[in-house]
Amino acid sequence: MEPKIQNLPILQVKDLNLTFNIARGKARVLAGVDFNLYPNEILALVGETGSGKSVTAKSLLGLIPSRSKQVSGQVLLDGNDLLSMPDKVLQSIRGKRISMIFQNPHSSINPLFTLGEQVFRLIRLYLQDEIRELTKKAGIPPTEAVKRIAKEKFNEVGLRDSHRLFKSYVGQISGGMAQRVMIAQALLSSPNILIADEATSALDVTVQAHILKLMTNLCRQKGTAILFITHDLGIAAQICDRIAVMYAGRIVEIAKTKTIFSRPLHPYTKGLLNAVPKPGREGRLSFIPGMIPDLVNAPRGCRFYPRCDIARPLCREKQPERITVDDDHEVSCVF
Amino acid sequence: MSLFLFVCRRTLGLVLLLLVLSSLVFFFARSLPGDVAALYIGGNAKPEQIERARIELGLDKPLYIQYLRYMEKLIHGDLGISLRTHRPVLKDLIEKIPMSLELVILALFFATLFGVFTGVIATWYQNAWPDTVIKWITSACVSIPIFFLALILQILFFNILGWLPLQGRIDTFLEFSNPIQQITGFSLIDTLITGNVTVFFNVARHMVLPVFALMVASFGMIARLTRSSLIDVMQQDYILSARALGISERTVFFYYGLRNALSPVLTIIGLSVALILLATFYVEMIFNWPGIGYYALAAILSLDYTALMGVALMIGTVYVVANTLMDIVRRMVDPRIK
Amino acid sequence: MEKEAFDILSATVLKEHRKIKWFKLSLFFRKKSAVMALAILIAGIIMAVLGSAIAPYPDQGLGEVNISERLCPPSAAYWFGTDTYGRDILSRVICGARVSIFGGFFIVICAAFIGVPLGLWAGYNEGFSGGLILRIVELFLSFPSTLIAMGISLVVGAGSITALVALIIPWWPWYTRLVMGEVFSIKRMLYVEAAQMLGYGKFYILWKHILPNILTPVIVVILLDLGPAIIAIGLLSFLGLGTQSPNADWGLMVWEGASNILDQWWIAIVPGAAMFIMVIAFNLFGDALKEILEPDRP
Secondary structure, three states: OOOOOOOOOOEEEEEEEEEEEEOOEEEEEEEEEEEEEOOOOEEEEEOOOOOOHHHHHHHHOOOOOOOOEEEEEEEEEOOEEHHHOOHHHHHHHEOOOEEEEOOOHHHHOOOOOOHHHHHHHHHHHHOHHHHHHHHHHHOOOHHHHHHHHHHHHHHHOOOOOHHHHHOOOHHHOOHHHHHHHHHHHHOOOOOOEEEEEOOOOOOOHHHHHHHHHHHHHHHHHHOOEEEEEEOOHHHHHHHOOEEEEEEOOEEEEEEEHHHHHHOOOOHHHHHHHHHOOOOOOOOOOOOOOOOOOOOOOOOOOOOOHHHOOOOOHHHHHOOOOEEEEEOOEEEEOOO | OOHHHHHHHHHHHHHHHHHHHHHHHHHHHHHOOOOHHHHHHOOOOOHHHHHHHHHHOOOOOOHHHHHHHHHHHHHOOOOOEOOOOOOEHHHHHHHHHHHHHHHHHHHHHHHHHHHHHHHHHHHHOOOOHHHHHHHHHHHHHHHOOHHHHHHHHHHHHHHHOOOOOOOOOOOHHHHHHOOOOOOOOOHHHHHHHOOOHHHHHHHHHHHHHHHHHHHHHHHHHHHHHHHHHHHHHHOOHHHHHHHHOOOOHHHHHHHHHHHHHHHHHHHHHHHHHHHHHHHHHHHHHHHOOOOHHHHHHHHHHOOOHHHHHHHHHHHHHHHHHHHHHHHHHHHHHOOOOO | OHHHHHHHHHHHHHHHHOOOOHHHHHHHHHOHHHHHHHHHHHHHHHHHHHHHHHOOOHHHHHOOOOHHHOOOOOOOOOOOOEOOOOOEHHHHHHHHHHHHHHHHHHHHHHHHHHHHHHHHHHHHOOOHHHHHHHHHHHHHHOOOHHHHHHHHHHHHOOOHHHHHHHHHHHHHHHHHHHHHHHHHHHHOOHHHHHHHHOOOOHHHHHHHHHHHHHHHHHHHHHHHHHHHHHHHHHHHHHOOOOOOOOOOOHHHHHHHHHOOOOOOOHHHHHHHHHHHHHHHHHHHHHHHHHHHHOOOOO
């Protein structure tokens, strides 16, 4: 059942550009990323390694550490540009309104502190009201209150044995459990947006399915939109409402899931879909020849040009514009 | 494995090492050139006297019997009689140890305190000018030979500036007018307990240069390691996640970052104990500080075998015990170590 | 046919694994500190090689006394003054460079030559021989190194060669431990497993696949050990356990000048400063090279 997509986007990314200064020159990692994210929807950001999807996500929250970088463009959350905010202000947004979880759950949790210590700290940070409620109304001491809330949140993500888990270290639990802990932490304050950066890529396939279901259900419940970053079109197809295809730092096509699969317009999208092995289909796996362009000396025109099979000389010169083909279907291609 | 098991295992290892240590020391002492018995008697001894001394010292028995008697005495805490002072070595050591320990403990404390602090500052301002300055200073600290440093300090602070005394533990006239009463053996503590305030400050002044000389090299090492360990930790995934979840940069750096970075630093602190112990020899020599190092050097020069054995045993034991303790502390901080 | 394919594959993996980025050597020359350090090192090595040939007073450098001019402060004739026997300090510093600098190289390289192969063997074969080596290494590392060297010097009798050999003995286990650690992590890499399954012999794997990958960290440690080796030599000779009078040696010279430190500071300070400067140069050089060869390692 698809939720109604409201008209006002909760997050607007406009012309996001990011250039790193490296020894060899300037690498233009993001070259004009545009997309909108609507409340409570699940948007997939799909692309191969090096397309810039992780970097996009991290830039939204100002998590790119390098000093030698140039950023331009706008990231509007309720009309406020996140890129122009100082770090202190961004801190109040991270975890509260926009949360992010990462690919490797085992290394994303501090190995030297117990799970309990880390979760309790976050609860004390974000859920002061709930704590107060428990302590004042029900007369429970604060430490106990925090524990109860933690237990509740762990139950939400399917972790039953909370008391043992609170005393455990991340090295003692499985990958799936660790990712559940991350999800619990990320959704503590019911943020508006959850960014999942390859959150299931490091998990076993069966565990993947569970985690995906968990994420989608919880987020629908809490009204959290998900920006789901992945290289796996199959997963995107399963859970996402819309898909944005990214290539070499630009979004080349963005549309409803059904549309992407039934009527892909951009040559890259078509290539990706063709490359997925389907049971029952015979013959060799098709693939897109070539490699992603060198980001330091990127081609002037369409970045997909060298690998495109319907390319024309015009493509080499000009960056294609974003065209709105249909309701919610946008493509960046001359065709 | 659990902490308890870890401690048990390490303690067992410690005992074994001490066994090996005492055996090594025994064979070392027996391999030294010179005639022990003759030195014991001293002076122009007649052959019969030397022979009698030899029997008295048990040197006529076969080697393995000597070894067993040595081990037996060790277990009872008997380290023999010093050939030079003719007093039990154990007694000599007990007197001298606190004097050296004062310097060593203070040096270790300050080296760790300033070292970690400096490392943190260097990381916080990474690649900015404070970091560069600190890199230079720590490089120099690690490179300077201890005896050279001690001499420079003497020239600078006594000769040129006249701020601090040259040598010794206490000004000579104070030594006679207000002698330090031996209670714990630690001069600073003893003077405070007995209310001997002038001497307290005097001793403290005498301590400044030796302690400083001792701590410099360790300070450099600790600062560098803290910095590199902290930088490495700050690039880890869990730090990124903590930031992404909204935890303030301050907390991320000082609480999560520092705690995770401490494990290798503890190893270096263990190494520092060794360095400082070694440096004590030289510092005590140059600053005329009446501690173990001084005693050991006198033993070397006079070929005082028993004293040398005692000192070697003591230093070896301190070293091994300190390393074991460090291992245990590291395990307490980082539960992943087995 | 398999062998060729595998060789190509492993060559590619090897290249990626520890590529020495040659172009980064140009980065080395951009750092002022590294270039200065290199200059000092070259000066030191020249001193060590040429020795008395470039000393203004070669005989005094080697020990001949000149009592009439004892304890002279620095002057035009004697740039750094003379010592208690009237010998020119500058000449003696130049002559003393040989023991310190070559001695440092000698110790470290010998220690590496002993320690690295043992580490390779013990790391790869985790059997009885490997375990035995590990125990021995742990034993050596449980006791203070310099003191072991001092003990050996005392027993065997002092002298510069003795001191050098005595220092090698507690030094090599560090290399073994380092190499063992590296070998452990490399062993787990898939291409080693693949090689084993394809039936390659132990020595082939060690030589072709494991050794090249441990070279970089070992070289870095060797370079960074040179400074401490020089200091260790100095520590021994300061106590008279190394080079004997009247030969020139930096540590020995500092000892000789220590008693006159207040009035004739140059006798002890000049050789001490020479040691200090040389060690800083080695350390800075090693640091710079480490940044190039192993940028990711803390």
